[in-house]
Amino acid sequence: MPKGVLGGTMQFAEVAVSVPVRGNQSFHYRVPEALAEEIIRFSRVEVPFSGRLVQGFVLAFNNPPDLKKIKEIKRVVEQQPFLDDQLLVLAQWMEQRYLCGLGDALQSIAGSAIGKATGTKEQDVIIATPPDNAIEGLARAPKQRKVLEVALSRPEHTKTELAKLAGVNLQVVNSLIKKGYLSVKATEPRVELTPSLPVLTKEQEHALAKIRDAMEKQKPQAILLHGVTGSGKTEVYLRSIADTMSKGRQSIILIPEISLTPQMVARFKDRFGNLVAVLHSSMSNGERYAEKKRIRDGLAQVILGARSAIFAPTERLGLIIIDEEHEPSYKQDENPKYHAREVALKRAAQNDAVVILGSATPALESYCRAREGGPYQLVTLAHRVDNRRLPRVQIVDLREELAKGNLNIFSSPLISALSKRIEQGEKSILFLNRRGFATTVLCRRCGQVMKCPRCDISLTLHNDQRLKCHYCGYGISSPLTCPECNSKYIRGFGVGTQRVEEEVKKLFPGCKVFRMDADTTSRKGSHKEILEQFINGDGQILIGTQMIAKGLDIPEVTLVGVVSADVSLNIPDFRAAERTFQLLTQVAGRAGRGEASGDVIVQTYDPEHFSILTARDHDFISFYHREMSVRKALCYPPFSHLIRILFSGISEADVMAAAEWWQESLKGIVEETKITGVEVLGPAPAGIPKIKERFRWQLILKGAVSTDLRKVAGTLLQRAGIRFKKVTVSIDVDPLSI
Template sequence: MPSFARVLPDKAGDRALDYIIPPHMAEMVAPGSRVKVPLRARLLQGTVLEVLEDSDVPGLKEIHEVMGGQPLILPKLFELARWISDYYCCSLEAAMSCLLPQVVRQAQVSAKKRNFARALREITDDDLEKLAAKAPRQADALNAVQQAGKPTAITELCQTAGVSEGVFRTLEEKGWIAIEQEEVARDPHAGDTFIPTQDLELNEEQALALEAVKVAIASPTPPRPILLFGVTGSGKTEIYLQSIKAVLAQGRSALVLVPEISLTPQTVERFKARFAALQQEVAVLHSHLAAGERHDEWYKVRSGKAKIVIGARSAVFAPLESPGIIIVDEEHESSYKQEETPRYNARDVAVLRAQREGCPIVLGSATPSIESWHNVQNGKYQLVRLAQRVDDRKMPVIRIVDMRKTTKGGESAFSPPLVTAIESRLKKGEQTILFLNRRGFSTTMLCEVCGHVCECPNCSVALTYHRDASQLACHICGHTERAPKVCPECRDPGIRHAGIGTQKVEDIVRKIFPKARIARMDADAMSRKDAYRLTLGAFKKGEIDILVGTQMIAKGLHFPNVTLVGIINADLGLHVPDFRAGERTFQLLTQVAGRAGRGEMEGEVLVQSYTPTSPSIQFARHHDFEGFVEQEMEFRERFHFPPFSRMVLVTVRSESREKAEFTTQTFVRRLREVTPEGIAVSEATPAPLEKAKGYYRFQTALRGTSTRAMSRAVQTVLHALPLPEDVFIVADVDPVQLM
């Protein structure tokens, strides 16, 4: 009696199709299996949604192939995908695509295999002497096998004996050795040495925090999420490490999310060093791994070999069978939000996954998101505080430099106080971090004669000048062009670079401090695979005096010899049309400032600002998170912004401005017809960044108390509204960026 499978083919819409399961595949096909199925004249990959005893669809075809042997998607992750599809207004197929790395989903890479040689019988010195008289190279090879004493890769034996692989083939033919293929893991950290470390002694606050986490671990019912609110340098990572140790003792696993790939090397080093003594496998999942490495790390988790997973946003879907704890470090970070379909927030998905797995989740931050703080206030989250730095180290002194007085109307990257402070650190052999959240050399090219600004042809932004390549680049769409030597409009040779980027900061620093060892960390400088790790390693060893960078150096990094942090332009993200601008600025300043004074020496932070009286800057200056939150919450509540309402942002884009505007207006009209009371729908307006990647963009925002009600209203209109071929609509639930 044949059985049937309901399969969701990739990129074929959201329509599931029934297929016959051939008898020889019956034991291999289950919900979550990846299969190849015929669809018209093609073979498509797809996911098995369920196995059926019967199907009333006539003329069914058979499944062509089962991929991966075992079901790749765990049942609880299956349900998580269904929730994402419903909540984030996306197709089930789009949600399912998140669950597997592309290299696993497409079966693009197979396990790496190498030939290993082992002796088939005892090899005596007499055997080697006799063989050496006739075939000295074979004797050298056989001796290498004997010395190894265990199955060893032939590539290694060839190097040891100084012979080719063919010599070992001859020994196999003569019956001396056996050559067998074995799978070899492609480990991204294979060349690294991790010195085992022991648990650190906790102070009183840390001990209380750890006890609160252990109580949650032991809870028979799903505990409330824990918000670990700890100032920078308060020892949150040590709480994570000892909490995971308690979970491993119960035979369960742990998942750790970090917001940036740049944080991963240092985090991996600490975790691998701590758990080396327990011989626990730590798997790393992020997009900068090579395809083979990502394949092997994922399968290491799926097979149960790795009990600890560390990774960026997509690691929230790591196939851990029974996680005992989930940790989200720097939970406030906007990089946890995916900016393409499905637009999920990994922090929020992690909270839901922890609830469904019945395990505790710890959300750690020195500057929690307003949403998480609101959840503490209404009792949804449990608050655990770390108010002091470890070893009673002082918080860094933050000084504000009013650039309106310092530069006297001109443009300057460095104020005299910052130059003096850097000189002082260089003399003492201490290190400095200079932060500017804008890459490139100059932000614009401007003609002083006619006022022409070089703009991107695809986006509503000025092109950024990159001096290294002598080109202009758009950081939205990637468009590049040669930097002009004369104005494209009036042909005047006086066209100049305006604004400051990290490349220009680096250039100025090299001129002011020619003897200093300087490095830069931004998306341009860190394009090579190992660039993050090598640069951070050199900085940690003291081989770099001044590190210039963007937000990738702003959080989570621990360098005890850094005593000065200079923030070049603190106002950069403050004056944008987004209600979260003040919150993001406060968080970024606090996180960057927290890189100073993490060792024995006291730290200092110089914040250069043209609006020094901004609440974000003043509250950051005094390390006053709760003061900032109080005034920010008052503003949010008055204007009904999240967390006092929920939001869905709908963006319509088209190469035609008129079509984008008309479609958005039509969408708004239809939406207002189906939305229940209590949901406000804004007018159709141009997006703050009206044109991006060649498309004009119009938006409407829904605000109300029920996200599901808004999502369903949006989906109802989307399904009923016919769209021209060149018009696209995207719904962003709980947006973190309004641009």
């Protein structure tokens, strides 16, 4: 038994369970004698809860307030899930910040259980550590005996080499590692610096000087690195990491989607060799265990990964870099709905570390914080390296194409430009912005989009042919003719990547075309495979969604075509203009990154929209001021804060009843607490009103002060309990999409 005060041992463990509990709730369980030697603080265990078995984390060993109905821990899932006191404090902060359960926060930080995985790095070596008479004890296991004999006679081979020498498969070697007859010895870390580093531009030198100055102050700081596409932000990252390593500290680098950016991984490993650890969801349990152990042991000093890598178990964290910091993928969709940028700032505060937020198109909230007097320091890279020109952007008005009788999804200028690139042997990218699922009703003659008169947000077409606003609930029947020009060319708008591929093959028979979307990249490693074939093979055109808009550096690409800028522009969300500007700018930045200049053709039914015009001119500052004036007038973030409360269930009547009860209760709490400036909007159907046979409604809390909103919502969470057993309630603090 763990040492304690009850009968000389501690018989009870306090466990934070990963279930929808509210507030600072943990529960006591008896530690059974059989598990007493296995369970330690932070062990992941399986415990009974409400008639089922759930996972939780041991926080402490102490006496429960009430000894009645104390249940036993059933089993140890993972003895040490790479948690420590600092990460526990982080989980407690997440609990308050995102109104989630402590168990959910710990689950998010620890990730899925990976046990005592036998995963090793290929460069790690195996040494023999058998007990006495081990050889004789393996008389009935000849393959294992052979491996052990080889390991004893030829020390320090890799696992693969050992298996080959013994003539067995890797499973036999793993079995001996599990028994403790063999041990893994990590190779000594080394840095493999590129022999000749690129010469920095004056802007890069200035940026690096600012970052070094922040590091010397040894206090938490955030720097917004605003650099145009191709300005050399990655080289600034690499030099900053090297500086951090020279101080004996570790760095975490977040990129939007690790599987989509093999070039970034290769570039970091070329510079820092096996000091780089990679973390992402498609890794096996063994791979993740090995990488996390290297990080915790200090053998990996550079941690590269997607959103969840922000929780890497670093001992001496000195630098956090968030590349493409504006990307929505840094926001978690499931509970707890954290944002990696906010978690990074909290971890930096815990470790006196520096955070670098890099983007050519920063989030409006980030740029606002970097203005004079804000908490972020602004550093700008306004020019591409080697004085390369930004690509020329041409806007094509699809209304004019329609008037000319062109009903094809490609305009005449885009067809001509694609034909020219194919003849010249250059590569092209066709981008289809397919963010969001809602269908927008648009007039193809005048470009009019059906919008809510109360919210200035595009209405969503539902199956009953009614247009609804997902902010305030306003609704009308979908018109048969355009209310602006009386045209009959008004309909739901949307084109898929498969259709684009088919049209390309019709127009250019024999052209080598690759497509990257959810259908073609479901298999592990398929992203890298498609990109390598396109880059190194005879591929001429790459078609894709937002996954090809970022992280690609392909010098041979001289043309980017945006099939429709309107899909993102007219999604029913107040961030639609910002997302459109960001995506157009990012995808345009894929063109002209080599010696040849690049061209971008943007097709749209709304060529006068300011987000499209400013993207054409690569003018973030003008876009920022224009969009901020709209946000200020309508009191949208960053001039306010939002909390989205989503209700879902099998019965729509139950869901609506729960949403209405919450609406009335929230208003009552606002009056009771005398908190001013808080609005309760809705209830209204969610953006996707039904998923997997579950109806979805939502409420929006809106106010100037985030802590006020969280106080109101948190108070009701405590009171609501399990009032509506058949309705799931989900809280999203500062949602990126509604």
